[in-house]
Amino acid sequence: MTEQVSSGSPEHVDVLVIGAGLSGVGAAAQLRDRHPGRSVAVLEARDDLGGTWDLFRYPGIRSDSDMFTFGYKWRPWRSDVALADGALIKSYIETVAEEYGVTGLIRYRHRVLRATWDSTDARWTVSVAVGDPADDAAVQTFTMTASFLWSCAGYYRYDEGFQPAWPGMDEFGGQIVHPQHWPEDLDYRGRRVIVVGSGATAVTLVPAMATGDGAAEHVTMLQRTPTYVLSRPGRDPLARLLGRLPDKMSYPVVRWSNILQAIVSFQLSRRWPDRARAFIRKNAKRMLHEDFDVDTHFDPPYNPWEQRLCFVPDGDLFNVIAAGRADVVTGTIETFTPTGVRLTSGEELEADLVVSATGFQLLLPFGGVEIEVDGEQVELKDLMAYKALMLSGMPNFAFTIGYTNASWTLKADLVIDYVCRLLDHMDEHGYRIAVPEPDPSVGRLPLMDLSSGYIQRSAHLLPAQGDRPPWKLDQNYMVDRKVIQRSPIDDGVLRFK
Template identity: 70%
Template sequence: MEHVDVLIIGAGLSGVGAAAQVRERLPKKTVAVFESRDSKGGTWDLFRYPGIRSDSDMFTFGYTWRPWQSDIALADGPLIREYIDTVADEYDVNRLIRYRHRITRADWDSEQARWTVTASVGDPAAGETVTLTASFLWSCAGYYQYEQGFQPTWPGMADFAGEIVHPQHWPEDLDYAGKRVVVVGSGATAVTLVPAMLTGEGAAEHVTMLQRTPTYVINRGRHDPVARLLTKLRLPDRVVYRAARWANILQAVGFYKFSMRWPARAKALIRKGAVSQLPPGFAVDEHFAPPYNPWEQRLCFVPNNDLFKSLSSGDASVVTDTIESFTPDGLRLASGRELPADLVITATGFQMQLPFGGIEFHIDGEPLDLPSRLAYKALMLSDVPNFFFTLGYTNASWTLKADLVIDYVCRLLAHLDQHGYRTAVPVPDAAVQRRPLMLLSSGYIQRSAHLLPSEGDRAPWRLDQNYLVDRRVIQRAKIDDGVLRFT
C-alpha cells in the first residue's frame, strides 16, 4: 500500500500553498494532494460569473512568501486563478495533485501512528476507490459545497417564463443582453454581478438587486495607493509588497477593532460613505442600513464605487423586500409590488459542506463525533492526532490565516522530526468552556453551525479573529506549549 508523509485535501488557494511550502521547507517529506474536481484553483476555478473577484485586497490575499506583483487591490477571478497556477508551477506542485480523488473515509491507528485513507476515484457511481496511508492528514477543502449552492424554492418558479440561474453554476452561453435582470441577494456575489452585467456590448437593459436584508457596502479603490506610490519610486517588488501588505493588514485590523468597540460610530461612517456616492434623496437607510452591527456578517467591498455608480445612473436599482411568488413575467413581492424579469439570478449564498468534506473519521476504530471536539488554535482538533485543517478569517483575507497555518504545520513537523516523535495531539483540560467556532450570523454558517467543532474560552482554544494576535499565538509561540502531547 502506498504511503505518503503528508496528504493534503484540496487543490485550491490553501491546498496549493500548503503543498508548496511543505516541499520548500521540508524537502524530505513525501506529499500528495487529493482534489475532488478535475482542475485546481478551488473557488477561483469554479466560479465563472461576470465580474467574479476577490473582496479582500490582493496584498493580503496573496501568500506572504510569494508576492502579488501588481498594484491592483481587488483582482478579478482570472487574475487570481493565474496567480495560483503560477505558484503551482514555480513550486512544482502540479505533479503532486491527483484529480477526481474524493476522500470518503480516514481511519487513525495509534499503534501504527498513521491514517488509512480511502478515496473514490473518478465518477463516484463507478465505485472505483483507492487506499493509501499517511502520517499526517491536512484538510484544505474549504467550507462550502462545490456541487450545489444554496437555492431556496419559491411558489411559482415552474411558471416563470424566463431563466433562473445560480451564480455557482453560471452557463457559459448565458445571454442577458438587453434583458431585465433581477439579482436576488445582497452579499459579495450580488454586489459584484449588478455592475458587471451592465458593462460591455452584451449588457443587460436593467438590473435590480432584490434583497431581503441590506448589507454594509464600502467603496475600495481598485488600485492600492501604497503599492502604486512605491512602484513609482522604483522600489524592489518585495519592498512594495511587504509595505502594501502591512498597510492593508493594519487598516483591516484597525477598522474591525473600531467596529467591535464603537459599532454605532462604524455604522455612521459606512452610511456617510454610501450617502456621498448616491443621488440626493436615495433611500440609504432602507437599502444600505442593516439591522445588525458591522462584522456580525462580512462587509461587502466594491471597487471604484461601481455598484453606487450603477445605481446613480438609473441602469440598476435596489429593492428591499421578500418574494411572495414567481409569476410568468417576474416576481411578486410581499409588499404587493411586481418586478418584471426576463432572467433571475439567485445569488442566495453557499451551501456549507459537512466539515472537512464530509469525510467519515474513525480514531482507533471509534467513529469521530466532530461537534464534540474543540479547535486548537483553529487548526487542529482535540484528541485527534496528526490532523490539521485550514479555515480562513471571516473578517479579513482568507490567506492571512492560511499562511499562519502553513507556517505552524511546517514548524510542528520539523519539531517532531528533531525530537524523534511520530504524533502530536492537542489535549484540553476540563476547565475549558465551549463557544461556537464561527460567530458570524450569516445564513450559510447558521444553517450548519451544529455540525462544526467548538472553540474554547481561552487561548490556545480560542482565537480572536485578529491577525496581529494570531501571529503571536500561532506563529511565534513555542510548539511544545504543554497542550500538545507528543509520542
C-alpha cells in the first residue's frame, strides 16, 4: 500500500524540472548558470541520470544524430567521434551535471503523479511518489510546490516498449527479448538471431551482434517495410582537422557545419524527393554486392524524411551484410514456430534468439502526469502547442521535446534559452504568471507529420499545432532560432499577470 507522507508545509522551489536525462540536466545546468538565485529541483523516476542513455543497454547503442549537435551548444563535445556509443553519451551528461552543480539537485526514484495549478497562489502543487514502483508497500507519496513546472520527461514509456502480440510466440523454443530491457547476462555468441524491425535500434543492433568476439552465428534483420539507411563517417573530418584548436574556436565551426548539412539535406529531400531517393539508393548499392536486391530491402514506399532516416557509421550495417555475417528479409510475420518464424510468404526463418526492435510506447502527457488547472482536468489532446514548448491555457509550464528531423538537443537548447528569457522578463516586470492565450481562429493541425508507427499509434493523444505562428511547428532550426530565441517574449499571445 502506498503511504502518504505529511510533514507540515510542502517544500517549495522556484522551478521544478521533471526528468534527469539530456534535456533535464541541460535545463537545470542553465538555470544554475543564468538564474543562480532561483531554487531548482530535478525529479527523476529512475535510479540514475541519463534518461535514454541510462536505460538502453543493448549491443551497439549509440546516437543517431551527430554529437556536435546532440551535445549542448554551451558545453563542447570534445571528440571527433560523430556517432557516439551510449556509455560515452551518458558520461558526457554526468560530466555536465557535475560541472554545473546539477548532481546535488537530482532526487532519484521520485515519480511525479499529478500536478495541480492554482492561479490564486500562482503555483503548482505536485504529488510525488518516492520509492520502487515494483514494491508498492515501500512507495511513499508527498507534495511539493513550484512557481514554474518544466517537463523534460521525454515522450515514451521507460518501463515498456512496443511489443506486438504475434501468433505462436508461446510456442517458440528460443528466447524473445526487447532492446528496451536487454538482459545483462544475455549471451548470443554462436546463436542464430533475428532482429525484427528496421528503425534506428535495428540497424544499430545488427552490425553490433554480427561482429566481435561474442558475435552471433548469423543475424537476420526482418522488416515489414524498409527504411532509408545512409552511411556517414564515424569520425567527423572537420572536427579532426580542427582538433588542435581551442574549443571556443573549433566547436562552433564544427557544430554549425553539421547543423547546415542537416538542414540542407532535409530541405533538399523534401523539395526533390526522387533525387534524394536515388542518392540514398546509390549509396546503399555501392556498399553491397552486385546481386543484392536494394530495391526490395532499402527502398521504402514513402519519400525520404516522411519517416526519420537512419544513419550508420562508416556503413557498418552494409559491411556485415556484404560480408555474409547478416542479411535482410522483407516480409510479414504470420506466426512464430518452435524453431523460428514463418512469414506470410511461406518462408521460414530459423532462430535461437529473436530481438523485437519494434519501437516505443508513447507516454503522454509528459511522463503520464495528470494535470489540473484551476479545478479543471486537462486533456492534452484538446490543447495547442505554443512555439512547441508551452501549451495553450496552461500557466507557468514548459516542456522539452526535440526535433524529429534533426538532433534532439538543438531544440532542447532553444527551449532552455526561451525559458531563461521568459523568467528574466517576468522578473523585470514583476509578473507571477505567464500563459499562452488560446486563439479560436487558429486552425488545428497534427503536431507531428512523421508516419513512424510509434507516433501514429499515439497521435490522438498529442496536442495540436496551429496553422500560423507562434502556434505552428516548423521542425526547422533556423526558423525556430528566430521564433523562439530572438522574437520578443511579450508577443501579444503570451499573457502575463
